[in-house]
Amino acid sequence: MHHALAVDRWSRGASPLHARDARAKLAAALVLLVAVSTTRPGAHIAFGLYAALIVTAAALARLPIAALARRAALVLPFSATFAAITWWSGDPARALALAEKSLLCGFAALLLIATTPVNDLLRALEWLAVPRPLILVTQFLYRYLFVISEQAQHMYLAAQCRRGNSAQRSRFSARFSAAGGALGVLFARSWERADGIYRAMLARGFNGHFSRLAPLRFSAADAAFVFLAASVSIGIRFAV
Amino acid sequence: MHIPDGFLSPPVWVTFDALAVPAIGVMARRAHRDVEDRQIPLLGVMGAFVFAAQMINFPVGAGTSGHLVGGALLAIVLGPWAAALVMTAILAMQAFLFQDGGILALGTNICNMAIVGVFAGYLPYFLWGRGSSRAGRSASIFAGGALSVLVSAALALSQLLISGVPMPRRLLLISMAVFLASALIEGAITLAAIRAIERLNPLWVRPPAERSSPAVAWGVAAAMILGAALAVAGVLLASTSPDGIEHILATHGVIEPSWVRRALASLAGISGAFAVCVMVGKMLARRQRAVIPTAKQMRAGSA
Numbered sequence: 171m172h173h174a175l176a177v178d179r180w181s182r183g184a185s186p187l188h189a190r191d192a193r194a195k196l197a198a199a200l201v202l203l204v205a206v207s208t209t210r211p212g213a214h215i216a217f218g219l220y221a222a223l224i225v226t227a228a229a230l231a232r233l234p235i236a237a238l239a240r241r242a243a244l245v246l247p248f249s250a251t252f253a254a255i256t257w258w259s260g261d262p263a264r265a266l267a268l269a270e271k272s273l274l275c276g277f278a279a280l281l282l283i284a285t286t287p288v289n290d291l292l293r294a295l296e297w298l299a300v301p302r303p304l305i306l307v308t309q310f311l312y313r314y315l316f317v318i319s320e321q322a323q324h325m326y327l328a329a330q331c332r333r334g335n336s337a338q339r340s341r342f343s344a345r346f347s348a349a350g351g352a353l354g355v356l357f358a359r360s361w362e363r364a365d366g367i368y369r370a371m372l373a374r375g376f377n378g379h380f381s382r383l384a385p386l387r388f389s390a391a392d393a394a395f396v397f398l399a400a401s402v403s404i405g406i407r408f409a410v
Numbered sequence: 411m412h413i414p415d416g417f418l419s420p421p422v423w424v425t426f427d428a429l430a431v432p433a434i435g436v437m438a439r440r441a442h443r444d445v446e447d448r449q450i451p452l453l454g455v456m457g458a459f460v461f462a463a464q465m466i467n468f469p470v471g472a473g474t475s476g477h478l479v480g481g482a483l484l485a486i487v488l489g490p491w492a493a494a495l496v497m498t499a500i501l502a503m504q505a506f507l508f509q510d511g512g513i514l515a516l517g518t519n520i521c522n523m524a525i526v527g528v529f530a531g532y533l534p535y536f537l538w539g540r541g542s543s544r545a546g547r548s549a550s551i552f553a554g555g556a557l558s559v560l561v562s563a564a565l566a567l568s569q570l571l572i573s574g575v576p577m578p579r580r581l582l583l584i585s586m587a588v589f590l591a592s593a594l595i596e597g598a599i600t601l602a603a604i605r606a607i608e609r610l611n612p613l614w615v616r617p618p619a620e621r622s623s624p625a626v627a628w629g630v631a632a633a634m635i636l637g638a639a640l641a642v643a644g645v646l647l648a649s650t651s652p653d654g655i656e657h658i659l660a661t662h663g664v665i666e667p668s669w670v671r672r673a674l675a676s677l678a679g680i681s682g683a684f685a686v687c688v689m690v691g692k693m694l695a696r697r698q699r700a701v702i703p704t705a706k707q708m709r710a711g712s713a
Contacts, residue, residue, distance in 0.1 A: 173507075173508060174507055174508070177507060199513070200513070200514075203415060203512075203513055203514050204514065206415075206416070207415055207416050207418075207420065207423075207514055208420055241509070242509065244508075244509060245414050245509055248414060249414060249416070249417070252417065252570075252575055255575075255576065255577065255578070255581060256575065256576055258578075259576040259578055261576060264574075264576075267416075268416060268417060268575070270416075271415065271416025271417075272414040272415060272416040272417065272512070273416075274416070275414065275415030275416050275512055275513070275514070276414065276415070276509040276512075279415075279505070279506065279509050279512070279513050280509055282506070283506050283507055288506070288507065291506065300434070301434060301435055301438035301439075302438075303438040303441060303442050303450065303495060304434060304438050304495060304498060304499060304502075306450050306454070307450065307453045307454045307457060307495055307496060307499045308454070308457075308499040308502055308503060309454065310450070310451050310453070310454020310455060310457070310458075311454045311455075311457035311458050311461075311496075311499050311500065311503055312503065312507075313454070314454060314455050314458040315457075315458045315461055315462075315503070317458070318455065318458040318459055318461070318462040319458070319461065319462045319465065321462065322462035322463070322465045322466065323465065325466075326465060326466070342469060345469045346468055346469060346598070346602060347602055347606075349466055349467065349468045349469070349599075349602070350468075350599070350602025350603055350605065350606045351606045352466050353463055353466050353478065353599075353602070353603040353606060354603060354605075354606025354607045354609065354610055355606070355610070356459060356462060356463060356466065357459060357463075357487075357603070357606075357607050357610075357614070358607070358610045358611065358614075360455050360456065360458065360459040360462075361452065361455075361456075361614060363455060364449075364451050364452040364454075364455035364456070365452075367451045367455065368449075368450075368451045368452070371451065
């Protein structure tokens with residue numbers, strides 16, 4: 171959850187990259203992702219150039235690059251495992267490519283979300299004809315993610331206080347069903363909260379979609395940004 | 411198992427993204443038919459609940475702990491279509507916000523976990539959940555949780571194998587054993603959670619859909635066939651050709667060996683697939699634009 175909070179804070183920054191339209195950033199990120207994931211294994215120079223491109227963009231967006239890199243490295247345990255297996259079965263080039271590609275793609279995705287507030291990104295996706303029920307559900311999910319997680323943390327803390335040190339001694343099945351009970355209570359609280367939310371929203375005139383403070387606007391600068399980002403990505407993809 | 415970007419070969423992720431787009435359209439329509447208007451916030455909150463529920467640790471022995479994955483639980487509580495929609499929202503959130511699963515691989519992860527996983531999790535409950543015997547019903551819930559994890563994991567594994575990620579036989583067996591263990595854990599957690607929820611309010615758990623309901627039957631059948639076909643294809647490909655689909659395409663001369671031509675072809679294919687996705691999506695979106703009634707429509711309806 172701390173991760174989501176940090177990203178949320180970053181995404182509200184002010185920089186030339188933050189100011190770009192969400193659709194432009196989504197398009198640029200997709201082109202970069204496709205370019206990275208179709209680059210042939212062993213093209214280390216290309217991967218280095220992609221990394222330079224991403225880091226330059228992060229610097230332009232005035233984001234803390236070290237913190238960003240640490241977050242992006244969260245994908246490494248998974249990909250490093252597979253990379254190790256691949257190396258072991260005699261394909262070092264592919265093994266390195268697995269690690270490089272997954273790291274770069276994770277970094278690119280992180281850069282997208284660290285410069286675009288989630289709601290703007292969802293509006294861009296809605297413009298791309300993602301069905302509205304899915305957009306609505308995702309918006310509610312993001313809005314209540316922090317609330318319900320906080321509730322789960324409170325419940326966890328309360329259980330620790332009540333249980334003290336006895337958790338280690340109590341029977342396995344008792345501990346298991348206690349966890350099941352906690353899940354049930356969290357579920358009940360979420361359900362009741364959802365009922366309350368809907369009533370409150372109706373009272374405030376909710377009519378099936380969230381209204382926007384500012385319309386999406388695709389300016390010439392956005393077009394130039396997409397063109398630049400796409401041509402650099404594609405250039406690296408084919409030139410190296 | 412969330413597949414990150416960079417693992418799947420382009421033919422694989424393009425195929426699954428293209429499959430996921432119309433599937434999401436269908437699931438949004440069906441979900442909206444199944445749940446009432448007031449439940450749209452509920453679906454979002456349930457997604458947040460599944461996220462938060464991962465903080466509750468279940469002891470699974472040997473000092474380790476497991477947590478809920480949630481596909482089967484959501485299917486039993488919300489019905490399979492709405493559950494698939496919520497899982498899709500969860501996966502999108504995980505991919506964009508937490509870099510848990512790739513963005514290009516999102517369609518693949520949605521097919522594995524939100525579509526096939528949810529419907530596989532619903533299948534036992536759909537078949538045997540309506541019986542009066544408590545043990546039989548419990549068994550069906552347990553089997554649902556286990557099956558959803560097992561099928562999603564097997565699908566992900568076969569997609570990796572098709573993409574040419576090498577997997578020695580011994581390791582394959584080990585990962586199968588790990589999947590089986592996590593499937594049993596998910597079954598036990600799903601059962602414990604459903605029991606606790608029913609104790610609090612029995613109305614929160616939906617009875618299984620009517621067996622005559624063609625939509626659910628079709629969804630289950632389609633998911634099962636897709637899953638079985640993929641698993642078989644993955645195993646066959648893995649056993650015949652260690653380099654996966656690209657190797658087969660290259661040896662049969664489908665793709666020119668020159669890498670520039672190959673890259674051009676794949677880029678053209680990707681943009682073509684994307685254009686098709688957008689067109690299909692736009693069409694579906696137009697057909698369902700009136701799914702959520704606006705205030706004006708609601709007033710007109712009540713007048």
